[in-house]
Amino acid sequence: ATRLLKVEVYSVKVACKVASRFAHTVITSSALNKANSSQEVFFEVDLPKTAFITNFSMEIEGQTYTGEVKEKEKAKKQYQKAVSTGQTAGLVKASGRKMEKFSVSVNIAANSNVTFILTYEELLQRKLGQYEIMTQVKPKQLVQHFEVCRCLHTYTPKQHFFHHLDSSVLCLINLVHAHISFCPTMDQQRKCPGCDGTLIDGDFVIKYDVNRAETLGDIQIVNGYFVHFFAPPDLPRVPKNVVFVIDRSGSMSGNKMHQTREAMLTILNDLHEDDYFGIVTFDHHISTWKGSLTKATTGNVSEAKGFVKGIQHSGCESYVFNGNVVTHTGRNYSQANKFTERSVSMIILLTDGMPNSGVSSTPQIQENVRDAMGGNMSLFCLGFGNDVDYSFLDVMSRQNQGLARRIYEGSDATVQLQGFYEEVASPLLSEVDLHYPDNLVNSLTTSHYKQLFNGSEIVVAGRLTDNSLDNFLVEVFAKGFEEDFIVKGQASAQEWDILYPEQEYIFGDFTERLWAYLTIQQLLSKKETGTAEEKGNATAQALEMSLQYSFVTPLTSMVVTKPKTEEEQEEPLIADKLTEGMRPSGMGEERRGGYHQYIWRVLSDMPTYFVDGDPHFMIELPEQEDALCFNIDDRPGTIFNLVRDQLAGVLVNGQTIGDKKVAPDGKVNTYFGRFGIVHQGLGVRLEVTTHDITVSQNGKQAKLFWSDTASLKGANLDLQVTKDRSLTVTLRDSVRFVVILHKVWKQHPYHQDYLGFYTLDSHLLSPSVHGLLGQFYHGVQFEVRDMRPGEEPEKPDATMLVKGQELTVTRGWQRDFSWDVKNGENVPCWFIHSNGNGLIDGNHTDYIMSGLFKTV
Numbered sequence: 001a002t003r004l005l006k007v008e009v010y011s012v013k014v015a016c017k018v019a020s021r022f023a024h025t026v027i028t029s030s031a032l033n034k035a036n037s038s039q040e041v042f043f044e045v046d047l048p049k050t051a052f053i054t055n056f057s058m059e060i061e062g063q064t065y066t067g068e069v070k071e072k073e074k075a076k077k078q079y080q081k082a083v084s085t086g087q088t089a090g091l092v093k094a095s096g097r098k099m100e101k102f103s104v105s106v107n108i109a110a111n112s113n114v115t116f117i118l119t120y121e122e123l124l125q126r127k128l129g130q131y132e133i134m135t136q137v138k139p140k141q142l143v144q145h146f147e148v149c150r151c152l153h154t155y156t157p158k159q160h161f162f163h164h165l166d167s168s169v170l171c172l173i174n175l176v177h178a179h180i181s182f183c184p185t186m187d188q189q190r191k192c193p194g195c196d197g198t199l200i201d202g203d204f205v206i207k208y209d210v211n212r213a214e215t216l217g218d219i220q221i222v223n224g225y226f227v228h229f230f231a232p233p234d235l236p237r238v239p240k241n242v243v244f245v246i247d248r249s250g251s252m253s254g255n256k257m258h259q260t261r262e263a264m265l266t267i268l269n270d271l272h273e274d275d276y277f278g279i280v281t282f283d284h285h286i287s288t289w290k291g292s293l294t295k296a297t298t299g300n301v302s303e304a305k306g307f308v309k310g311i312q313h314s315g316c317e318s319y320v321f322n323g324n325v326v327t328h329t330g331r332n333y334s335q336a337n338k339f340t341e342r343s344v345s346m347i348i349l350l351t352d353g354m355p356n357s358g359v360s361s362t363p364q365i366q367e368n369v370r371d372a373m374g375g376n377m378s379l380f381c382l383g384f385g386n387d388v389d390y391s392f393l394d395v396m397s398r399q400n401q402g403l404a405r406r407i408y409e410g411s412d413a414t415v416q417l418q419g420f421y422e423e424v425a426s427p428l429l430s431e432v433d434l435h436y437p438d439n440l441v442n443s444l445t446t447s448h449y450k451q452l453f454n455g456s457e458i459v460v461a462g463r464l465t466d467n468s469l470d471n472f473l474v475e476v477f478a479k480g481f482e483e484d485f486i487v488k489g490q491a492s493a494q495e496w497d498i499l500y501p502e503q504e505y506i507f508g509d510f511t512e513r514l515w516a517y518l519t520i521q522q523l524l525s526k527k528e529t530g531t532a533e534e535k536g537n538a539t540a541q542a543l544e545m546s547l548q549y550s551f552v553t554p555l556t557s558m559v560v561t562k563p564k565t566e567e568e569q570e571e572p573l574i575a576d577k578l579t580e581g582m583r584p585s586g587m588g589e590e591r592r593g594g595y596h597q598y599i600w601r602v603l604s605d606m607p608t609y610f611v612d613g614d615p616h617f618m619i620e621l622p623e624q625e626d627a628l629c630f631n632i633d634d635r636p637g638t639i640f641n642l643v644r645d646q647l648a649g650v651l652v653n654g655q656t657i658g659d660k661k662v663a664p665d666g667k668v669n670t671y672f673g674r675f676g677i678v679h680q681g682l683g684v685r686l687e688v689t690t691h692d693i694t695v696s697q698n699g700k701q702a703k704l705f706w707s708d709t710a711s712l713k714g715a716n717l718d719l720q721v722t723k724d725r726s727l728t729v730t731l732r733d734s735v736r737f738v739v740i741l742h743k744v745w746k747q748h749p750y751h752q753d754y755l756g757f758y759t760l761d762s763h764l765l766s767p768s769v770h771g772l773l774g775q776f777y778h779g780v781q782f783e784v785r786d787m788r789p790g791e792e793p794e795k796p797d798a799t800m801l802v803k804g805q806e807l808t809v810t811r812g813w814q815r816d817f818s819w820d821v822k823n824g825e826n827v828p829c830w831f832i833h834s835n836g837n838g839l840i841d842g843n844h845t846d847y848i849m850s851g852l853f854k855t856v
Helices: 072-084 255-270 298-309 324-333 362-373 390-399 413-424 510-529 532-548
Strands: 007-019 022-033 039-048 052-060 063-066 068-071 092-095 099-108 113-123 131-137 145-153 169-173 177-182 202-208 218-222 225-230 240-247 276-282 286-288 344-351 378-384 404-407 427-435 448-453 458-464 471-479 484-492 556-562 571-575 608-612 616-621 626-631 639-645 650-658 670-679 684-689 692-697 700-705 710-713 717-722 726-731 736-742 754-760 782-792 795-802 805-816 825-832
Touching (some): 007 131, 022 039, 022 510, 039 113, 052 099, 052 556, 063 556, 068 072, 072 556, 099 113, 131 145, 145 202, 177 202, 218 484, 218 510, 225 427, 225 510, 240 324, 255 298, 255 413, 276 298, 286 324, 324 344, 324 362, 344 413, 362 390, 378 413, 390 404, 390 510, 510 532, 532 556, 626 805, 650 754, 670 736, 684 726, 692 717, 700 710, 700 717, 782 805
Parallel strands (some): 240 276, 240 344, 344 378, 378 404, 626 825
Antiparallel strands (some): 007 022, 022 113, 052 113, 092 099, 131 202, 169 177, 276 286, 427 471, 471 484, 556 571, 608 754, 639 650, 650 670, 684 692, 692 700, 710 717, 726 736, 805 825
């Protein structure tokens, strides 16, 4: 049962210093264990996805434990060792659209303090004419000393900095910096006078821009490194040629298609009369509104709106995105520039599919697309929802001078689509080249850009060969609306201690760290898009720089060793850098970090239910901070009912298999080797074995194989197979299931391949749901008391009060493969003996069925 944690967080400070758009944030939190016994103290922080963690440390009883950035493969060995001993090693997981969550816990002695310090850095990106700094403020209790402090240096602020401030916010602005602090008192934090609850639960957001007086931009030279921010003001927009390519396959049915139509109608309104545009829709067939690009006159836009209103999903269940539509569009429209000599051409693709039809090799698809585009058009890919292969779209976009963006399913998807279009709606320059003296600059970041859009900014950084340099020439060449854009100027070094004598410490050589951050980001991009040789060189260089500057990037991990206690050994913890492409297919917005390609799980307050292994049933209950588990032992070939919901029409049965032969110890092991899944209302029936997946619907049948990554999409059903790893089953407006395939060495003398079954979104089933797993979907109340030594020292016994009975239970572990499909992770649980008797309703034999799709 849940116990009341007597932990007081008495100090929280978020200190962020921004120098020339480069933000350095330090979060410090101090807590006191007020209990009379040791307790776990938790530290959770949301940080921007674009940030790199640079340091983490814990101060406990006068001793400091500091994290060390290591090559991922080296950290991986420590991680695997920790997992094998049942320790929780991952520290970073996704948390919503813009943030990722860093979380750690440590055991603190009675009446002792702990201080956590996390540092991260990021280059602020200018979007739609402004920079944004966001801090999620969710202390979950009153905090005696609470402060969020932002210091912005070296810019001339716009006058409209804030629209509303209250007494807890202090804002000081002058011509060279701004200081904004949020320091609510204890009384200001309270929900009501005398209440212990806190009002503080939200985002502290600062949005700002800088005055831009010069067309050359802002150039700063400090300590041998320079950075150039280029976003000239008051430029006329350049006409664009844009083709909208819209997925209309069955998986786009319902709200996705409705929101896409709504967004397109608004976007068409925003086209300028000197723009040219086209519309292409696709499922297994490609359809075009007109055969060529059309001028955005009032009449043509009106006609296009009529076409958009008529776009409907096709109901096609077998189509998945294969790149043919982009290849087709690129070939047919790549000569778009013939309409206007000085124009910018682009394709905007919207899809929720994965590449698996026709050409199945994603590198081949990407090569085909690049050849068809011919460098004449940029490709912007919008991946709708969590089922897309985002990495595939991302690489394909960057190979064609564009970018990818995930559109999250939700009520605001229309706004997201419109917002993305607004970012690219007004090109100002094309073919932008920024030149610096070759004999004075080396290690330059990217200095050629296909286009510059209104409201964005180009950032170039480099290292100077002469640290005593006073001036050097900067030149920018680009194509503008009616003529070439050419600007030249001299840049001078700046002495920061003279400019800002009151700032004893900004954060060291920020220009060097900004250069390193930008260089690593661009090397990581080249690692995915370049030639084989370029990929190898970029990977090696990015790794070397990540280690040199202590950045946690996709190539490195931060290893933190938790202190040894009487109950626990020293435990290595791992902080990774997630990427958007690592978001798991078919899952929610949150995930767990790790080291294997196939990792997925919704990390939320929802319980988790699964059966895996021999066979082990697990009910994880986050609200009670605990889990229950039991085994079912019976002869191979027995069919058990796992889930049955008569109101929802959902049925899941599983059949056990045994080993190839009995092991020398005489133990008979059983596993699940076949599942039958039925949704009567949708007319769907699936049979999942260790060899293949057979799906039947309305008299039609299709078969997928574990040997291939594949997907099957329709209005009522989505199936996604990750090769030799997992199957995600999504039933329309209903529950989702995941089946994991455990591959065993074919020459193993005893064991063979088997399956695991995991339930997602179980709350969508009715209260009458039952079965060996289903009966727990709406919770189970229990209490554990009288803990005592068990037969094994590390597995104590206890008495559990559950369903009016007293059961003797044993503390143990079961392996959960939802975080790491290959190795799994040990999860502590209370083990109920004798086939779960006393926990499950009735006896386990009551759940034996006569057939895989039978209810009796």
